[in-house]
Amino acid sequence: MLVLTRKSDEKVTIGDDIVVSVLDIKGSQVKLGIEAPKGIAVHRSEIYERIQAENLLAASVVAADFVEAEKLWKPRKGHQDTVGGERED
Amino acid sequence: MKIETTRFGTVDVPAEKIITMSHGLLGFPDKRRFCIFQQKEGSPFFWYQSLDDAALAFVITDPWLFKPDYQVDLELAIRAMAWDGKADQLPLECYVIVTIPRGAPERMTANLMGPVVLNPNTREAVQIVLSNETYSHQYPLLKQEAA
Numbered sequence: 001m002l003v004l005t006r007k008s009d010e011k012v013t014i015g016d017d018i019v020v021s022v023l024d025i026k027g028s029q030v031k032l033g034i035e036a037p038k039g040i041a042v043h044r045s046e047i048y049e050r051i052q053a054e055n056l057l058a059a060s061v062v063a064a065d066f067v068e069a070e071k072l073w074k075p076r077k078g079h080q081d082t083v084g085g086e087r088e089d
Numbered sequence: 090m091k092i093e094t095t096r097f098g099t100v101d102v103p104a105e106k107i108i109t110m111s112h113g114l115l116g117f118p119d120k121r122r123f124c125i126f127q128q129k130e131g132s133p134f135f136w137y138q139s140l141d142d143a144a145l146a147f148v149i150t151d152p153w154l155f156k157p158d159y160q161v162d163l164e165l166a167i168r169a170m171a172w173d174g175k176a177d178q179l180p181l182e183c184y185v186i187v188t189i190p191r192g193a194p195e196r197m198t199a200n201l202m203g204p205v206v207l208n209p210n211t212r213e214a215v216q217i218v219l220s221n222e223t224y225s226h227q228y229p230l231l232k233q234e235a236a
């Protein structure tokens with residue numbers, strides 16, 4: 001890992017079009033400004049990891065549990081009645 | 090296009106129904122193509138089946154079925170995908186991924202923090218991260234009854 005020491009108001013440039021600025025330092029908190037082109041996702045790592053972990057959990061649904069879940073959960077909402085709710089067969 | 094799936098056997102997906110996720114889902118960056126289908130008419134659940142991995146399928150649902158005040162910053166999706174247009178001009182659709190714990194479907198949850206936004210015009214989708222901490226990644230779909 002490359003380690004750089006920066007002061008408040010100093011920046012780091014990554015590639016041609018990503019700039020990370022140190023906006024403010026207060027005690028143990030650093031406020032960063034990140035400029036990146038459209039299409040580059042920037043996330044707080046712990047939230048990114050939480051969603052990643054949740055996706056991995058969600059990917060392992062078992063058929064029997066799905067059938068049971070469908071029986072357990074019957075949400076009601078206006079438009080739901082018009083989407084296939086009026087069938088007579 | 091005929092695709093093999095572990096859960097549903099061979100499924101015929103018309104080319105115009107193929108959804109492309111250029112960023113993949115978080116944790117599955119190389120699974121780029123999906124399709125949405127409903128197993129049973131009237132069900133609140135849809136399947137989000139990978140076309141690149143026969144065994145990979147997610148259960149998704151409409152978040153407004155259970156969270157009518159749910160708010161998604163669609164600009165995050167538009168920016169991430171460089172879609173042309175503003176949120177109120179595009180017919181964007183939003184789904185949330187449901188986790189059904191093994192053997193405990195009553196504890197199923199929805200990931201309100203990481204919704205999947207679909208642009209039906211381009212058939213592209215992206216999972217965005219609502220990082221303002223308003224919404225849980227494990228929002229219970231059933232009210233827990235006191236034991």
